[in-house]
Amino acid sequence: MYRYDEFDRDFVAERVEQFRGQVGRRLSGELSEEEFRPLRLLNGLYLQLHAYMLRVVIPYGMLSSRQLRMLAQVARRYDRGYGHFTTRQNIQFNWPKLEEVPDLLADLATVEMHAIQGSGNSIRNVTADQFAGVAADEVEDPRVYAEIVRQWSTLHPEFTFLPRKFKIALTGAGHDRAAVRVHDIGLAMVEDAAGEAGFEVIVGGGLGRTPMIGKTIREFLAKRDLLSYLEAILRIYNQFGRRDNKYKARIKILVHELGAEKFTELVEAEWREIKDGTLELPAEEIERIEAYFADPPYETFEADDAGYLAMLAIDGAFRRWATSNLFPHKRPGYAIVNLSLKPLDGVPGDATAAQMEAAADLADRYGFGEIRITHEQNLVLPYVAQRDLHDLWRALDEIGFATPNIGQVTDIISCPGLDFCSLASARSIPVAQRIGRRFRDLDRQFDIGELHINISGCINACGHHHVGHIGLLGVDRKGEEYYQITLGGSADENASLGEIVGPAVSYDAVVDAIEAVIAAYLEHREPDEPFIETYRRLGAEPFKESVYGKESVHDAA
Amino acid sequence: MTLLKGGEIVADEWAAVGDDDPVPAGPAIVSLQRWQGEREELLRRNHPVGVRLASDEASGAPGAPGVIEEISADLDRLGVVVLEFASFTDGRAYSQARLLRERYGFEGEVRAVGNVLRDQYQFMLRCGFDAFEVVDPGKLDGWREAASEIGAWYQPAADRRQSIPALRHAARGRA
Numbered sequence: 001m002y003r004y005d006e007f008d009r010d011f012v013a014e015r016v017e018q019f020r021g022q023v024g025r026r027l028s029g030e031l032s033e034e035e036f037r038p039l040r041l042l043n044g045l046y047l048q049l050h051a052y053m054l055r056v057v058i059p060y061g062m063l064s065s066r067q068l069r070m071l072a073q074v075a076r077r078y079d080r081g082y083g084h085f086t087t088r089q090n091i092q093f094n095w096p097k098l099e100e101v102p103d104l105l106a107d108l109a110t111v112e113m114h115a116i117q118g119s120g121n122s123i124r125n126v127t128a129d130q131f132a133g134v135a136a137d138e139v140e141d142p143r144v145y146a147e148i149v150r151q152w153s154t155l156h157p158e159f160t161f162l163p164r165k166f167k168i169a170l171t172g173a174g175h176d177r178a179a180v181r182v183h184d185i186g187l188a189m190v191e192d193a194a195g196e197a198g199f200e201v202i203v204g205g206g207l208g209r210t211p212m213i214g215k216t217i218r219e220f221l222a223k224r225d226l227l228s229y230l231e232a233i234l235r236i237y238n239q240f241g242r243r244d245n246k247y248k249a250r251i252k253i254l255v256h257e258l259g260a261e262k263f264t265e266l267v268e269a270e271w272r273e274i275k276d277g278t279l280e281l282p283a284e285e286i287e288r289i290e291a292y293f294a295d296p297p298y299e300t301f302e303a304d305d306a307g308y309l310a311m312l313a314i315d316g317a318f319r320r321w322a323t324s325n326l327f328p329h330k331r332p333g334y335a336i337v338n339l340s341l342k343p344l345d346g347v348p349g350d351a352t353a354a355q356m357e358a359a360a361d362l363a364d365r366y367g368f369g370e371i372r373i374t375h376e377q378n379l380v381l382p383y384v385a386q387r388d389l390h391d392l393w394r395a396l397d398e399i400g401f402a403t404p405n406i407g408q409v410t411d412i413i414s415c416p417g418l419d420f421c422s423l424a425s426a427r428s429i430p431v432a433q434r435i436g437r438r439f440r441d442l443d444r445q446f447d448i449g450e451l452h453i454n455i456s457g458c459i460n461a462c463g464h465h466h467v468g469h470i471g472l473l474g475v476d477r478k479g480e481e482y483y484q485i486t487l488g489g490s491a492d493e494n495a496s497l498g499e500i501v502g503p504a505v506s507y508d509a510v511v512d513a514i515e516a517v518i519a520a521y522l523e524h525r526e527p528d529e530p531f532i533e534t535y536r537r538l539g540a541e542p543f544k545e546s547v548y549g550k551e552s553v554h555d556a557a
Numbered sequence: 558m559t560l561l562k563g564g565e566i567v568a569d570e571w572a573a574v575g576d577d578d579p580v581p582a583g584p585a586i587v588s589l590q591r592w593q594g595e596r597e598e599l600l601r602r603n604h605p606v607g608v609r610l611a612s613d614e615a616s617g618a619p620g621a622p623g624v625i626e627e628i629s630a631d632l633d634r635l636g637v638v639v640l641e642f643a644s645f646t647d648g649r650a651y652s653q654a655r656l657l658r659e660r661y662g663f664e665g666e667v668r669a670v671g672n673v674l675r676d677q678y679q680f681m682l683r684c685g686f687d688a689f690e691v692v693d694p695g696k697l698d699g700w701r702e703a704a705s706e707i708g709a710w711y712q713p714a715a716d717r718r719q720s721i722p723a724l725r726h727a728a729r730g731r732a
Contacts, residue, residue: 007709007721018706022676038646039676121646151711151721157683158655158714161648238652240619258619266620273660278713278720285722 001062001370002147002292004112012109015116015155019043020102027099042160044118045101049422054093054101055118056108060128060146060170061089061373065360068371070111072356078104083356085341085349087413087464088167089127089373090118094420116154121162123153123234128170129178130374133293134382136330139189140197142172144289145226148281152227159234163241164249166234167206179375179491181205181214182467184251185233190220198222203233203263204255207461211497212252215260217267223286225271227279232271236263296368296383301333305386320442321393321404333386337367339379339396340403340411344440347429348414349377358399366392376413376452378406409451409518410436413464417457417474418481424457426474426481426507431455434511448518451531454489467491469532470517471498472510481507487517487543488535501540502548513547520546559694562666562687564701566694571607571637586639589614589624592631600634607637607666615640615653625653629661638663640686642671651684658685658715675703685715 004012019039026036033047040046044055056071063071071091075083078100079093086092096104108114117124128146129135149168153159159166171178172189180186186202199221205214221229233251240258242248255263312319327336339359342348351359359379363371366388367381374380379401384392396402405411412435415421417428432455439445454468458475465471471486483505486498505513518531520543525534535543560569571584576591580599586607592599599606610624617623628635638657640650650669657663668688669681678700681689691700713720719727 005725007724010708011711011721014707021702021706035674121648154711155680155707156712157680157710158651159648160680161646161651161677235652236619239616239623239649243647243649254619262620285726 001064002059002143002289008112009109011154012112012114012116015043015114016102016105016109019105023098023102038120038161041120042117042122043105044115045098046119047422048094048420050420051095052098052101053420054096054104054115055086056091056093056113056115057118057125058090058113058373059150060126060132060143061130061375062143063371063373064111065363065369065371067111067113068356068360068363070108070113072353072360074104074107075353075356077107082350082352084347084416085351085373085377085379087349087375087377087415087462088125089130089375090125091373092416094416119165120160121164121166122160123156123162123166123168126150126153126168126170127178127183127375129173129176130372130380131177131327131336131382132172133295134329134331134334134336135173135175135177136328137174138172138330139174139191140172141290141293142170142178142187142189143293144286145187145189145199145223146170147289147292148226148286149230152230152279156234159238162234162238163243164246164251166237166251168230174493176491176493176495177374179464179467179495181493181495182207182211182464182491183214185230186214187226192220196222199226201229201233203267204252204260205495206250206252207464207466208250209247209459209461210250210252211461211466212256213495213497214252215255215263217260217264224281224283225275226281228275228277229267229271231274231279232267235270236266240266296370298331298334298383299385301331301385303332305333308386308389311390315390317404318390318393320446321402322389324404324408324446325402325406326389329383331383335384335386335389337381337384337389337392338374338406339381339401340405341378341401342405342411342432342436343400343403344410344436345433346400346436348412348432351379355399355401358395359401362392362395376406376411378411404442405445407450407452408445409439409448409453410445412436412453412455413468414455415457415462417455417463421457421462423460424474425459425476426457426483428455428457428463428472428474431472431474431483431507431510435514438511438515448522449530451518451521452490453514464491465489466497467495468498469535470514472514473504475504477504483507483510483513485510485513485517485547487540488532490532499540501544505547516546517543558670558690558692560668561689561691561694561697561700564704566697571605573609584636586637589628592628596631605636606634607639607668608635609639609641609670610653611641612643612647612649612653616649623656625656625661632657632661632663632665635663635665637666637668637688639668639670642669642673642677645672645674645677651680654681654685655715675700678703679707683710683714683716683718 169183182205201218202214372380418424456463456465467489489498584605
């Protein structure tokens with residue numbers, strides 16, 4: 001993985017001291033809260049309902065065991081003993097004290113971590129495919145370019161006060177696990193006719209109040225031009241993005257209002273001015289970064305491990321876990337292991353300090369000391385030999401990370417909601433927990449199969465409900481919590497936005513409504529057909545009918 | 558208003574001239590509108606002229622030739638271009654300053670006015686601003702400190718400092 005050199009270390013250390021000064025000026029009253037606000041946001045620090053919340057960034061979701069142990073230590077020392085992994089591969093601490101935040105950041109800096117651009121109208125933490133480097137269907141490892149983009153975007157002098165926040169995601173695989181079509185900029189690695197790898201550039205996707213699927217503005221961008229092209233896009237956005245209304249300030253609105261064609265023309269014209277300048281990426285720089293992401297020292301296996309196959313045959317619980325929580329690895333005899341942070345009655349994405357430490361130990365023992373964070377709010381050990389899977393599974397079970405539900409109905413993506421967030425209209429976590437209880441039966445979950453439920457507590461859509469197969473959006477109806485249901489969303493390479501199927505349902509009725517949606521699916525599905533395919537084949541009608549009854553379908557039509 | 562330049566508080570030799578005011582002798586800063594309307598008269602004075610651009614003006618409409626591009630032919634006649642921060646959270650002027658310096662090679666003064674605060678000072682210096690209207694000259698030490706809070710940056714920008722990638726390259730060359 002990437003390691004800081006002296007320049008990165010000095011930079012982060014200086015940034016910590018700079019922020020310490022800013023916090024000092026806030027505490028002394030020299031800075032008003034209004035003046036301090038953009039400064040703290042630029043360093044990932046929010047003021048929530050009950051306390052400050054610090055979002056520590058995890059570039060492209062990749063951690064060493066040492067870093068994960070430090071997050072555990074931070075959780076103990078500065079928080080209440082836990083952290084919350086987010087839908088953008090970061091971690092949030094909900095209870096730090098303002099005066100302690102500079103020390104917290106200094107601790108993080110010792111393991112090459114920080115909170116820079118965790119928030120604010122800046123280029124946020126760059127995200128990437130959680131299976132980068134180990135997925136079987138990869139053109140190239142996107143982490144190399146994610147790291148290059150991370151460095152370029154860090155305290156960029158021109159782009160730190162943009163009209164609105166700005167999110168960049170990368171994928172190198174055919175199957176998009178990074179949701180690149182619903183980001184401000186999505187970069188999908190592709191090959192040109194000559195077999196040279198480069199990027200498809202997608203701009204103007206996003207969720208929030210005005211969800212949109214991004215537009216491809218360039219089919220192929222050569223690697224050397226990556227930064228100059230990004231700079232051109234950002235320069236157009238910085239100058240012309242709307243600043244009169246924060247709800248219309250994201251780049252998706254600019255692309256929409258100008259039209260993708262006109263927007264592309266502006267970017268290309270700007271790019272022609274700068275493309276062969278100082279931002280050109282030399283091949284030697286790409287190689288230098290590539291070296292950081294070299295494969296770990298794998299053992300060579302010819303085929304699947306016989307012991308593993310034998311355990312699969314005799315241990316049903318292990319088999320169930322292996323079926324739902326393992327993903328195919330590019331190397332024979334290895335597996336990608338997903339650690340579920342969605343146990344029964346848990347808070348999606350939460351992990352205690354003890355769990356983080358245990359996961360770090362297991363990563364050292366079985367997985368070359370590396371952990372990934374997924375945007376589904378789970379953890380991944382990307383390189384585990386099949387030989388070790390049964391032992392690992394038992395160890396994960398002991399720390400509560402072996403729930404066999406990855407990609408299933410109880411693997412719910414949820415924002416913190418009204419329990420923590422000052423923007424929320426309704427609770428999210430208790431709804432996720434109630435759905436979890438309703439579908440706790442593992443056979444039933446397994447039978448339902450792949451189904452993504454996403455819950456957002458308000459229209460800012462941090463739970464990405466627009467791209468959930470089933471999405472729930474919390475709304476406030478005269479002081480009561482209601483939930484609008486959307487169906488058919490997807491964030492992968494066939495990205496689509498969910499459709500609203502009818503009136504919002506009450507907090508008490510929402511779990512029944514979900515069950516009704518699923519009942520319709522089970523009734524209408526063809527053999528081996530996942531929920532999203534059935535929905536795409538049949539449309540909303542049978543699902544509406546199941547939730548609201550026949551009458552309402554006709555009313556709505 | 559106090560002017561900060563080169564890390565020092567300096568006297569502002571430029572008169573800010575309203576659109577309806579007579580233009581005094583000596584260096585004068587006028588609005589874009591006045592510059593465009595009275596360009597010849599202003600140049601005939603044989604005193605330095607500067608132009609002040611509001612954030613909206615300087616960016617122009619998307620796709621229309623930007624104002625900075627429009628005045629680019631006049632830049633060698635201008636001593637100062639004043640760019641405005643309507644609020645310190647409005648970052649358009651950072652792009653405008655870089656365009657002036659890097660695309661059009663403007664060598665005169667690029668002055669930041671409006672909501673100009675010390676925590677943005679380094680970003681402004683990096684983008685090519687070299688003069689700053691500051692509200693509170695009593696905090697000069699704070700501004701000087703802010704100028705060096707971060708020693709090396711990842712991106713090339715208008716200040717032509719060596720970026721971290723360039724410094725790394727140089728360090729490898731020495732090794």
